[in-house]
Amino acid sequence: MKDETILNHDTYEDQHGAVVPPLYQNSLFTFKDWDAIDRAFDDKAGNFIYSRLLNPTVKVAEDKIAQLCRGEKAKLCASGIAAVTSAILHCVRAGDHIITISNIYGPTNTFISSYLKDKFNISVTYVSGTQVSEFKDAIRDNTTLIFLESPASLTFELQDLRAVAKLAKQHDIKTAIDNTWASPLFQKPLELGIDIEIHSVSKYICGHSDVVAGVVVGSKEIIDAIITAEHELLGAKMAPFEGWLITRSLRTLALRMRAHQENAHHIAAFLERYNEVKRVFWPGLKSFAQYDLGQEQMSGYGGLMSFELATKDISKIKNFVNALQLFKLGVSWGGHDSLVYAPVISYLKELSPENFHAMGINESIIRVSVGLEDKEDLIADLEIAFQSI
Numbered sequence: 001m002k003d004e005t006i007l008n009h010d011t012y013e014d015q016h017g018a019v020v021p022p023l024y025q026n027s028l029f030t031f032k033d034w035d036a037i038d039r040a041f042d043d044k045a046g047n048f049i050y051s052r053l054l055n056p057t058v059k060v061a062e063d064k065i066a067q068l069c070r071g072e073k074a075k076l077c078a079s080g081i082a083a084v085t086s087a088i089l090h091c092v093r094a095g096d097h098i099i100t101i102s103n104i105y106g107p108t109n110t111f112i113s114s115y116l117k118d119k120f121n122i123s124v125t126y127v128s129g130t131q132v133s134e135f136k137d138a139i140r141d142n143t144t145l146i147f148l149e150s151p152a153s154l155t156f157e158l159q160d161l162r163a164v165a166k167l168a169k170q171h172d173i174k175t176a177i178d179n180t181w182a183s184p185l186f187q188k189p190l191e192l193g194i195d196i197e198i199h200s201v202s203k204y205i206c207g208h209s210d211v212v213a214g215v216v217v218g219s220k221e222i223i224d225a226i227i228t229a230e231h232e233l234l235g236a237k238m239a240p241f242e243g244w245l246i247t248r249s250l251r252t253l254a255l256r257m258r259a260h261q262e263n264a265h266h267i268a269a270f271l272e273r274y275n276e277v278k279r280v281f282w283p284g285l286k287s288f289a290q291y292d293l294g295q296e297q298m299s300g301y302g303g304l305m306s307f308e309l310a311t312k313d314i315s316k317i318k319n320f321v322n323a324l325q326l327f328k329l330g331v332s333w334g335g336h337d338s339l340v341y342a343p344v345i346s347y348l349k350e351l352s353p354e355n356f357h358a359m360g361i362n363e364s365i366i367r368v369s370v371g372l373e374d375k376e377d378l379i380a381d382l383e384i385a386f387q388s389i
C-alpha cells in the first residue's frame, strides 16, 4: 500500500463497523482463565496485559507508523526525548563510545555528553557529519552507536544515510536517526539501512500542537527489546487518548506535509531574495550546500527553516520578532500554526558563547516553523516585520 492508503485505511478487527478505532481507556485486560493469561505472558510485548506495555488504541497508531517507516514494529512513547533516550540506552553499555553530530538536538546532546558520561562513563565524539570519512575516523574499539539527525533541526546539515549505515554495519555498530524534520513521509531511513528511526511525534506526526509524544521504529527484535527493557522499566508510556489523537492526526499527515513543503518553499525563496536577510538555511533551496544529497535521500522537505538577519543589532532583531503577528513566538514546531524563535534567547542560558558559535550559529539567526496558513498572508506578515528593522 502507498503511504496515503496506509494512513487512511484501517485493517484492525471489526468493532461494530465503527469508522474510527475506539478509545480503550483502560489500564489492564482480563483473561477468561489461568491458561489464557499464562499464554499471554509468553509474549509480554505483543499481548494486551497492561497498558504500560501495550494498549489497543495506541497500537493502531503504532502499526500505521511502523508501516509508514517500512519498519517491522513501532513503539509510541510519552515524548520525543523518551524515544531518543530509550533508543540510545538500548544500544549502549557502561564504558561505550558514541559518535554523533555537533548540532544534534539540545536535550539529546545533554543526555549523551553529560548524563551518560557522568553516570555510565560513556564517551562521545562529535563530527559535523557532512563527510562520511569523519565517522570512519571517529570509530574506536568501544564504539557501539552512531546517532544521526538529518537534517539537523537548526542549521539543517545532512548526513549521507546509506553510506553511514554501510560503514556502521562493517564495524558492527548500531545506527539511530532522529528523523523528525523530514517526517516518515519525506525520508525512509530504515530503507537506507539505518537500524532505529525516531520521531518527536509532537511535531509533524501529531501536527496540531496538542500532544507531546515520541516513537521508535525498527526491527521486531530491536523494538521488542526496547519494550521489555527501557519502556517497561523506565515507564515513559503513551496514554490511550493521546494514541487516539495520533491516529486522528495520521489521516492528514500526507496532505499536511505537502502543504508545509509548499508554503516553506515559497517563504524560503522570498527570504533568499530579501536584502535584510544574509543567509537562508533550508535543504529544499537549490542554493543549499547539500541540495544534491537531499534530493537523493529525501522525497520532500519539512517546513522548519532558519535564516540569518543582516543586522547584528539585537534591538532591531527584537523589533523584527516582536512585529510578527501570524508567526507566534514560541518553542517547538511542526504544527498547523506558524512559529518564530530566536535560538539566542535560550541557548546562551545553557551554552557558553564559544559553544554557541561552534554550532555555526549566531545572535542573528531566526528560526521559523512554517504552518498551514495562506502563504501570501505569511509573506505579508514577514514584509511588515522587516520594515520594523
Ligand SMILES: *Cc1c(COP(=O)(O)O)cnc(C)c1O
Residues within 6 Å of the ligand: 079, 080, 081, 082, 084, 105, 149, 153, 178, 180, 181, 200, 201, 202, 203, 212, 213, 214, 332
Ligand atoms: C522536539 C524535538 C525532540 C524532542 O521531542 P519532545 O516530543 O519535545 O520530547 C527531539 N528531536 C527533535 C529534532 C526535536 O525537534
